Amino acid sequence: MTLPTTNLDALLSDLNGLDLITEPNQVAKLSQDYYHFSPVLTPQLKDKVGDVVIRPANEAEVLRVAQACVNYKIPLTVRGAGTGNYGQCIPLAGGVILDMTRMSAVKWMKPGLACVEPGAKLAAIDKQTRDIGWEIRMAPSTYRTATIGGFVGGGSGGIGSVTYGQLRDRGNLLAVRVVTMEDQPRAIELRGDDVYKVAHAYGTNGIITELEIPLAPAYPWTEIIVSFSDFMSAAQFGQTLSDADGMIKKLVCICPDPIPKYFAALKSYLPEGTHCAFLMISETCLEPLNEFVKDFKGTIVYQKSAQDASRGAAIAEYSWNHTTLHARSVDPTITYLQTLFPDDKNLQLLEHMYHHFGDEVMMHLEFLRYGGTARPASLQLVRYSTEERLNEIIKYHESKGAYIFNPHTYLIEDGGMKMVDTAQLQFKQKVDPYGLLNPGKMRAWLEKDGK
Amino acid sequence: MTLPTTNLDALLSDLNGLDLITEPNQVAKLSQDYYHFSPVLTPQLKDKVGDVVIRPANEAEVLRVAQACVNYKIPLTVRGAGTGNYGQCIPLAGGVILDMTRMSAVKWMKPGLACVEPGAKLAAIDKQTRDIGWEIRMAPSTYRTATIGGFVGGGSGGIGSVTYGQLRDRGNLLAVRVVTMEDQPRAIELRGDDVYKVAHAYGTNGIITELEIPLAPAYPWTEIIVSFSDFMSAAQFGQTLSDADGMIKKLVCICPDPIPKYFAALKSYLPEGTHCAFLMISETCLEPLNEFVKDFKGTIVYQKSAQDASRGAAIAEYSWNHTTLHARSVDPTITYLQTLFPDDKNLQLLEHMYHHFGDEVMMHLEFLRYGGTARPASLQLVRYSTEERLNEIIKYHESKGAYIFNPHTYLIEDGGMKMVDTAQLQFKQKVDPYGLLNPGKMRAWLEKDGK
Numbered sequence: 078m079t080l081p082t083t084n085l086d087a088l089l090s091d092l093n094g095l096d097l098i099t100e101p102n103q104v105a106k107l108s109q110d111y112y113h114f115s116p117v118l119t120p121q122l123k124d125k126v127g128d129v130v131i132r133p134a135n136e137a138e139v140l141r142v143a144q145a146c147v148n149y150k151i152p153l154t155v156r157g158a159g160t161g162n163y164g165q166c167i168p169l170a171g172g173v174i175l176d177m178t179r180m181s182a183v184k185w186m187k188p189g190l191a192c193v194e195p196g197a198k199l200a201a202i203d204k205q206t207r208d209i210g211w212e213i214r215m216a217p218s219t220y221r222t223a224t225i226g227g228f229v230g231g232g233s234g235g236i237g238s239v240t241y242g243q244l245r246d247r248g249n250l251l252a253v254r255v256v257t258m259e260d261q262p263r264a265i266e267l268r269g270d271d272v273y274k275v276a277h278a279y280g281t282n283g284i285i286t287e288l289e290i291p292l293a294p295a296y297p298w299t300e301i302i303v304s305f306s307d308f309m310s311a312a313q314f315g316q317t318l319s320d321a322d323g324m325i326k327k328l329v330c331i332c333p334d335p336i337p338k339y340f341a342a343l344k345s346y347l348p349e350g351t352h353c354a355f356l357m358i359s360e361t362c363l364e365p366l367n368e369f370v371k372d373f374k375g376t377i378v379y380q381k382s383a384q385d386a387s388r389g390a391a392i393a394e395y396s397w398n399h400t401t402l403h404a405r406s407v408d409p410t411i412t413y414l415q416t417l418f419p420d421d422k423n424l425q426l427l428e429h430m431y432h433h434f435g436d437e438v439m440m441h442l443e444f445l446r447y448g449g450t451a452r453p454a455s456l457q458l459v460r461y462s463t464e465e466r467l468n469e470i471i472k473y474h475e476s477k478g479a480y481i482f483n484p485h486t487y488l489i490e491d492g493g494m495k496m497v498d499t500a501q502l503q504f505k506q507k508v509d510p511y512g513l514l515n516p517g518k519m520r521a522w523l524e525k526d527g528k
Numbered sequence: 529m530t531l532p533t534t535n536l537d538a539l540l541s542d543l544n545g546l547d548l549i550t551e552p553n554q555v556a557k558l559s560q561d562y563y564h565f566s567p568v569l570t571p572q573l574k575d576k577v578g579d580v581v582i583r584p585a586n587e588a589e590v591l592r593v594a595q596a597c598v599n600y601k602i603p604l605t606v607r608g609a610g611t612g613n614y615g616q617c618i619p620l621a622g623g624v625i626l627d628m629t630r631m632s633a634v635k636w637m638k639p640g641l642a643c644v645e646p647g648a649k650l651a652a653i654d655k656q657t658r659d660i661g662w663e664i665r666m667a668p669s670t671y672r673t674a675t676i677g678g679f680v681g682g683g684s685g686g687i688g689s690v691t692y693g694q695l696r697d698r699g700n701l702l703a704v705r706v707v708t709m710e711d712q713p714r715a716i717e718l719r720g721d722d723v724y725k726v727a728h729a730y731g732t733n734g735i736i737t738e739l740e741i742p743l744a745p746a747y748p749w750t751e752i753i754v755s756f757s758d759f760m761s762a763a764q765f766g767q768t769l770s771d772a773d774g775m776i777k778k779l780v781c782i783c784p785d786p787i788p789k790y791f792a793a794l795k796s797y798l799p800e801g802t803h804c805a806f807l808m809i810s811e812t813c814l815e816p817l818n819e820f821v822k823d824f825k826g827t828i829v830y831q832k833s834a835q836d837a838s839r840g841a842a843i844a845e846y847s848w849n850h851t852t853l854h855a856r857s858v859d860p861t862i863t864y865l866q867t868l869f870p871d872d873k874n875l876q877l878l879e880h881m882y883h884h885f886g887d888e889v890m891m892h893l894e895f896l897r898y899g900g901t902a903r904p905a906s907l908q909l910v911r912y913s914t915e916e917r918l919n920e921i922i923k924y925h926e927s928k929g930a931y932i933f934n935p936h937t938y939l940i941e942d943g944g945m946k947m948v949d950t951a952q953l954q955f956k957q958k959v960d961p962y963g964l965l966n967p968g969k970m971r972a973w974l975e976k977d978g979k
Contacts, residue, residue: 188661189747189776189812210639210661210745214774242773247816249774270819291774291812294661294745296640320900322693323665323700323742325640361640361742365698368721449771450901 084149085128088173091145095138096179098130107156107174112164114401116412116461117485122164127154127174134179136256136264136286143262143284146173146513153258154515155280157196157227160219162398164487165231165279169517175284177226186211189292190251195226195285203295211292214241214249218399226285229253229276233482233493236357236393238445239319239329241293248291250276255283257508265508274504279489281515281522282505296325296359297383300392301366302343303375304351308333308431311352312424312442312453314373318356319444319451320422324366325359330396331442333431336458339404342390346379353378355392397456400441404458412467414438415482415493416455416474417447426477427453436460438470490520497521535600536579539624542596546589547630549581558607558625563615565852567863567912568936573615578605578625585630587707587715587737594713594735597624597964604709605966606731608647608678611670613849615938616682616730620968626735628677637662640743641702646677646736654746662743665692665700669850677736680704680727684933684944687808687844689896690770690780692744699742701727706734708959716959725955730940732966732973733956747776747810748834751843752817753794754826755802759784759882762803763875763893763904765824769807770895770902771873775817776810781847782893784882787909790855793841797830804829806843848907851892855909863918865889866933866944867906867925868898877928878904887911889921906930941971948972 089097098104108126112118128151133139146153152172159166168174177196183205184192191206191213200221203212215237217223223232229250234243244250252268255275264286267274275283305311315331318324331354332340337347347353354375358366360383370377379392395403401413418427431440439458444451461467471481482493490497502521505514512522540548549555559577563569579602584590597604603623610617619625628647634656635643642657642664651672654663666688668674674683680701685694695701703719706726715737718725726734756762766782769775782805783791788798798804805826809817811834821828830843846854852864869878882891890909895902912918922932933944941948953972956965963973 188745189810240773246774247772247819248776248813251812251815269815291776294639321698322691322897322900323697325699325742359640361702362699364702364720368698446773449773 084151088145088149088151089129091148092131092141095141096132096134098132104128104130104174107159107176108168110156110159110161110164110166112162112167112487114162114398114405114412115485117464117467118164118487122167122487125167125169126171127168128171130174130176132176132179136254139175139256139284139286140262140264142173142175143256143258147258147260147262147511150511150513152513152516153284155226155230155284157224157230158198158219158222159227160217160223161227161231163231163484163492165518166227166515167487178224180286181224184287186292190289191292192287192289193225194287196224199223199225199228206292207295210295212295213237214291214293215244218394218397220393225288225290229288230280230285231277233277234445235397236328237293238443239326239451240446242446244276245273250288251291252289253285254287255285255508257283258513259508259510274500277489278501279515279518281489281509281519282501283508283514296327296361298327298357298386299360299363299383300379300381300386301356301358301377302346302379302392303354303356303370304348304378305354305373305375306351308352308440309424309428310373310375311354312427314354314369314375315442315444315453316422316424316451317373318369321369324362326357328355328357328393328396329444330355330400332395332400333440335436336400336404336439336441339407340395343379343395348378355396357393397443400456401458410461412459412461413484414455414457414459414471414474415484416457417480417482418453418455419478420447420450420452424453426479427455429477430474430479434470487518488520489518535602539596539600539602540580542599543582543593546592547583547585549583555579555581555625558610558627559619561607561610561612561615561617563613563618563938565613565849565856565863566936568915568918569615569938573618573938576618576620577622578619579622581625581627583627583630587705590626590707590735590737591713591715593624593626594707594709598709598711598713598962601962601964603964603967604735606677606681606735608675608681609649609670609673610678611668611674612678612682614682614935614943616969617678617966618938629675631737632675635738637743641740642743643738643740644676645738647675650674650676650679657743658746661746663746664688665742665744666695669845669848671844676739676741680739681731681736682728684728685896686848687779688744689894690777690902691897693897695727696724701739701741703740704736705738706736706959708734709964710959710961725951728940729952730966730969732940732960732970733952734959734965747778747812749778749808749837750811750814750834751830751832751837752807752809752828753797753830753843754805754807754821755799755829756805756824756826757802759803759891760875760879761824761826762805763878765820765826766805766893766895767873767875767902767904768824769820772820775813777808779806779808779844779847780895781806781851783846783851784891786887787851787855787890787892790858791846794830794846799829806847808844848894851907852909861912863910863912864935865906865908865910865922865925866935867908868931868933869904869906870929871898871901871903875904877930878906880928881925881930885921938969939971940969
């Protein structure tokens with residue numbers, strides 16, 4: 078699809094005075110995200126670029142952009158910092174890239190709650206809310222650069238999920254304000270379960286302009302790495318610690334051998350050939366933590382106090398998909414999977430997969446709460462050969478009862494959900510009747526007319 | 529057992545200058561707790577009294593008392609506020625009652641942690657720690673009067689356990705200082721797993737003089753009562769809410785019909801014949817709570833904001849064993865059980881028991897976290913007939929897989945543990961070689977010489 082130039086010119090003329098970027102290199106750069114973690118997505122997405130980047134300063138400007146796009150039937154794709162990995166913000170049909178990073182205010186905050194603009198970086202929100210003793214509940218490993226709007230629009234969980242579950246869980250997102258793409262665009266507020274109409278919808282059915290999010294107490298987080306001589310001790314340690322109701326934790330990440338080898342900056346701390354647990358634990362829980370370490374015959378090889386945690390590399394930056402990032406910086410042929418293992422305290426399927434695939438699928442565990450119980454998710458590192466083999470690996474996992482959230486698709490439904498979210502589709506039909514918002518990403522929309 | 533008067537006189541003379549109570553009515557009153565909830569314990573304990581009550585002001589005085597008791601081989605039974613229900617602090621062999629309520633200081637506090645003296649009342653600790661935004665993690669329904677030393681020495685969990693589990697879980701008690709009853713009494717500090725040598729040991733193996741406890745963030749707790757037209761909807765609502773990782777909660781208590789009838793002060797709020805959920809939920813989670821209420825077709829019949837929660841009756845005072853208290857104030861023949869139901873989200877055994885016993889065993893649920901999962905515990909109200917029938921009811925529960933923490937025994941092991949705690953016994957052998965501390969309560973000690 079290419080846009081009629083006359084329409085684009087008319088749009089630019091209508092939006093005179095806004096912060097517009099048309100310089101092709103900059104537009105190309107702001108058309109990208111981190112889909113290149115996937116060798117499957119790369120050829121599908123690498124040539125996709127928008128026509129213009131617009132950086133609104135407030136909701137009134139968003140409304141102006143929405144009106145102009147509706148008037149000229151020009152696609153609009155919203156982006157935050159572009160740290161997603163599934164091509165969430167790649168403009169498949171060109172048009173306007175709406176870069177939200179200028180709308181970055183924390184509008185208000187109080188104990189347990191904050192109201193923020195979508196372009197606020199996660200770390201920047203924390204910097205403000207920690208002044209009153211609170212912080213955001215969960216964040217991806219791209220915490221320093223990612224925006225809250227991008228996280229809610231395209232993410233699911235991360236550091237903090239071992240305590241608070243997923244963004245999807247009630248209580249983790251309280252309200253959103255969205256601008257519609259109707260004939261007369263307007264801003265509407267969604268609260269309660271209505272927030273899920275637009276959460277994790279990749280900006281396909283509304284432009285988020287404000288979010289009300291819960292805050293968690295800002296415990297003094299100590300960063301700790303514990304090494305273990307065998308994989309299952311490390312994994313069981315992770316499960317047991319995650320299940321420990323009296324222990325305050327933010328990260329329980331297990332990087333079995335050989336993954337620690339990819340972490341150059343931490344090399345001196347990580348004993349060769351060991352399996353490491355990367356933890357963020359409240360300083361107040363350090364003594365009981367030692368008892369768990371003893372139980373599983375681990376060794377604490379790295380420890381950074383909460384006070385020092387702001388200096389140097391944060392161990393959270395080796396967790397979640399930053400594990401993949403570090404591995405790929407050494408070996409760019411590596412890709413990854415996203416897997417939820419069953420609720421089984423013995424971790425039998427996990428153990429099976431660890432041995433079954435050996436070095437081809439390197440286990441990397443992130444414990445998270447799912448339906449009230451801590452479970453291991455795995456962002457396995459995969460030594461990629463072919464798409465067929467990757468699909469075989471996925472199918473094998475699914476056949477054994479491990480749930481795959483496929484990161485090698487840009488379709489919302491084909492990632493985690495596997496089925497059409499009727500509420501999201503109906504909301505799109507209402508607020509984006511012309512299908513201009515991030516076209517091509519919602520399978521239900523593409524197939525709605527029986528195509 | 530009666531004490532040689534000469535020994536007691538010698539002890540009183542040695543302890544001249546301390547706060548001593550010998551007036552018989554006062555001593556008798558301070559020899560009591562709330563064992564009368566149990567018709568089994570009542571005849572066993574009703575005549576037990578100490579010889580003298582001593583109220584130490586500091587650890588140095590505790591050491592003086594311990595030394596005198598060792599010198600004259602006089603039993604010593606520690607008590608806090610005497611709110612226990614198993615006769616934990618009833619002096620089976622007379623002697624000294626050590627009333628710790630004068631040692632009530634909060635020695636220091638910081639985010640997530642406090643150091644307190646054992647006689648500090650739970651509510652009084654919160655009053656101070658809330659100034660810095662924190663509060664104790666869990667408390668029994670006797671929160672206003674109970675002491676922290678008594679709770680740790682004789683309790684297990686309560687309001688707050690739906691989030692933090694039990695006192696027994698690592699992280700919920702960080703250190704204790706205890707005075708021994710050796711030939712030369714001394715104060716020693718126990719940290720890490722060593723705290724469990726004396727926690728829930730009824731003061732049989734050390735006199736707690738200081739505790740380091742974790743603090744939880746003081747969320748703005750809203751009090752809510754939701755009514756349901758059928759029992760299983762109320763129970764499933766409780767399970768689902770307890771499993772909701774994004775919801776901040778402190779109390780999920782289900783009082784099915786007819787229990788609400790016993791709550792006179794709340795009568796106007798509780799619709800006749802309904803099954804009620806008593807909740808403490810962070811104000812920040814009220815909107816998502818409404819979605820759960822809708823899912824289970826409940827009706828919010830009572831709501832008190834966090835700001836107003838300090839006024840009037842607290843709904844927590846209708847939960848845990850205060851449920852029993854209110855029922856007994858209407859019908860003193862009622863007693864109770866303590867049951868942990870299996871980890872089964874369908875609550876099948878619970879449903880079975882509800883129907884099986886009908887009005888004889890009135891279900892009352894308290895959700896708590898146990899090993900990383902929320903489960904219903906039940907403090908059922910039992911219409912008592914005979915001890916035999918009570919034991920039959922207990923046996924039936926056990927035969928079906930419900931775990932009974934028998935509240936009708938004063939022996940530590942026969943309540944919850946069912947087996948000897950070797951660490952507690954060994955610690956007693958070391959620090960109380962003459963068996964003077966709360967004699968008669970530790971089965972392992974009584975049987976240690978093959979008796």
